[in-house]
Amino acid sequence: xxxxxxxxxxxxxxxxxxxxxxxxxxxxxxxxxxxxxxxxxxxxxxxxxxxxxxxxxxxxxxxxxxxxxxxxxxxxxxxxxxxxxxxxxxxxxxxxxxxxxxxxxxxxxxxxxxxxxxxxxxxxxxxxxxxxxxxxxxxxxxxxxxxxxxxxxxxxxxxxxxxxxxxxxxxxxxxxxxxxxxxxxxxxxxxxxxxxxxxxxxxxxxxxxxxxxxxxxxxxxxxxxxxxxxxxxxxxxxxxxxxxxxxxxxxxxxxxxxxxxxxxxxxxxxxxxxxxxxxxxxxxxxxxxxxxxxxxxxxxxxxxxxxxxxxxxxxxxxxxxxxxxxxxxxxxxxxxxxxxxxxxxxxxxxxxxxxxxxxxxxxxxxxxx
Amino acid sequence: xxxxxxxxxxxxxxxxxxxxxxxxxxxxxxxxxxxxxxxxxxxxxxxxxxxxxxxxxxxxxxxxxxxxxxxxxxxxxxxxxxxxxxxxxxxxxxxxxxxxxxxxxxxxxxxxxxxxxxxxxxxxxxxx
Numbered sequence: 363x364x365x366x367x368x369x370x371x372x373x374x375x376x377x378x379x380x381x382x383x384x385x386x387x388x389x390x391x392x393x394x395x396x397x398x399x400x401x402x403x404x405x406x407x408x409x410x411x412x413x414x415x416x417x418x419x420x421x422x423x424x425x426x427x428x429x430x431x432x433x434x435x436x437x438x439x440x441x442x443x444x445x446x447x448x449x450x451x452x453x454x455x456x457x458x459x460x461x462x463x464x465x466x467x468x469x470x471x472x473x474x475x476x477x478x479x480x481x482x483x484x485x486x487x488x489x490x491x492x493x494x495x496x497x498x499x500x501x502x503x504x505x506x507x508x509x510x511x512x513x514x515x516x517x518x519x520x521x522x523x524x525x526x527x528x529x530x531x532x533x534x535x536x537x538x539x540x541x542x543x544x545x546x547x548x549x550x551x552x553x554x555x556x557x558x559x560x561x562x563x564x565x566x567x568x569x570x571x572x573x574x575x576x577x578x579x580x581x582x583x584x585x586x587x588x589x590x591x592x593x594x595x596x597x598x599x600x601x602x603x604x605x606x607x608x609x610x611x612x613x614x615x616x617x618x619x620x621x622x623x624x625x626x627x628x629x630x631x632x633x634x635x636x637x638x639x640x641x642x643x644x645x646x647x648x649x650x651x652x653x654x655x656x657x658x659x660x661x662x663x664x665x666x667x668x669x670x671x672x673x674x675x676x677x678x679x680x681x682x683x684x685x686x687x688x689x690x691x692x693x694x695x696x697x698x699x700x701x702x703x704x705x706x707x708x709x710x711x712x713x714x715x716x717x718x719x720x721x722x723x724x725x726x727x728x729x730x731x
Numbered sequence: 732x733x734x735x736x737x738x739x740x741x742x743x744x745x746x747x748x749x750x751x752x753x754x755x756x757x758x759x760x761x762x763x764x765x766x767x768x769x770x771x772x773x774x775x776x777x778x779x780x781x782x783x784x785x786x787x788x789x790x791x792x793x794x795x796x797x798x799x800x801x802x803x804x805x806x807x808x809x810x811x812x813x814x815x816x817x818x819x820x821x822x823x824x825x826x827x828x829x830x831x832x833x834x835x836x837x838x839x840x841x842x843x844x845x846x847x848x849x850x851x852x853x854x855x856x857x858x859x
Contacts, residue, residue: 399767657814659790680770
């Protein structure tokens with residue numbers, strides 16, 4: 363028996379706008395409105411508005427909150443100032459990635475963990491299992507809606523709806539209690555597209571008003587709603603990883619190029635021994651970016667051949683900005699250098715390609731490797 | 732939406748009899764459903780295709796789909812333009828985005844395909 367799909371507070375607006383809805387991580391989500399490519403281009407050149415309310419929000423509150431989360435994740439939470447956010451994996455003792463998440467320091471002893479929708483229940487159970495009595499774990503996922511306004515015109519559009527100078531918020535910082543279109547929200551300078559932009563954490567009941575106000579305020583700028591399809595092609599071009607595709611509990615942060623989020627020198631944390639060992643012993647495989655010849659797409663799970671060894675594709679697409687067949691995949695250590703030739707088996711044919719440096723796309727540039 | 736002069740497969744290909752040859756493509760319904768088509772893989776000229784067996788693939792950003800032959804025969808022409816501009820499948824599926832011209836080995840197979848009304852009903856759009 364499959365459970366009924368969950369709906370975000372914006373579900374009615376999506377269907378009314380003619381969005382194509384698909385099941386995603388137990389939610390009925392918009393995969394596209396006008397079309398993935400059109401939405402992708404809008405975010406790169408103007409702005410797009412995403413409903414990502416399916417993401418989970420878990421509050422960790424109490425005097426021991428900082429020390430507790432520091433022990434759960436690989437990045438260094440102790441460096442977080444109040445109103446600052448941090449990206450980090452959360453690992454098993456074997457250093458497998460349970461999830462990748464954002465940690466927001468709302469107050470001295472009050473953290474908000476923003477987690478992937480597909481993992482919210484598992485994360486919550488894991489966190490509760492490891493919690494000490496002096497922290498309180500509260501699942502706020504159902505009460506909080508999340509809107510992502512992304513693109514070069516995001517700042518101008520958002521500023522029209524608030525008196526707070528949101529341009530002063532630096533990348534990976536946030537402001538709580540910002541009044542936007544008459545509603546009080548957290549405004550965070552974060553995103554998953556490779557563009558400038560903001561994420562707005564709002565009470566669920568405020569979400570429809572905010573959604574409509576933002577689309578209205580951005581209409582003249584060419585702001586359009588964008589779905590999960592464009593979110594995926596945008597994040598791939600930007601070299602951002604997707605948990606469940608590019609990493610999971612069978613891969614470590616070091617293997618997928620997230621070494622910068624692993625702070626082996628901080629106090630002990632779950633997975634530290636396995637990560638230290640892997641760092642000493644070396645990696646048996648690495649996640650790299652590649653570009654293929656032609657336009658056929660390397661899909662998740664397709665075999666990679668490189669240097670006589672096997673690998674596999676974790677993400678792939680033909681993307682509008684880069685205009686090439688691009689992908690991410692695991693390859694043996696001998697194949698990680700940009701320029702190395704590889705091939706991906708697509709429907710029985712070995713399609714030649716090249717390892718490239720990530721990201722495929724960087725703001726203000728148009729090229730792939 | 733579905734031109735009367737074409738015959739349609741339940742797999743969403745169209746076939747158009749042009750003298751002794753058959754032109755083949757995919758329907759507006761298929762193109763809309765795939766959305767954002769970025770790649771088309773067609774057989775070479777001279778290849779034999781078989782009725783209702785896959786002859787190629789079409790890829791959109793999100794998915795890959797097989798193409799099924801609405802008639803058996805020898806491929807005598809392919810639309811090379813689709814290699815660089817597969818997006819015309821989304822904008823002009825019945826004209827600029829034709830895929831193959833086939834010399835049919837059994838033109839009677841076309842009788843097994845749907846007419847425009849039956850196809851519209853098949854895709855749940857009723858009378859067009």
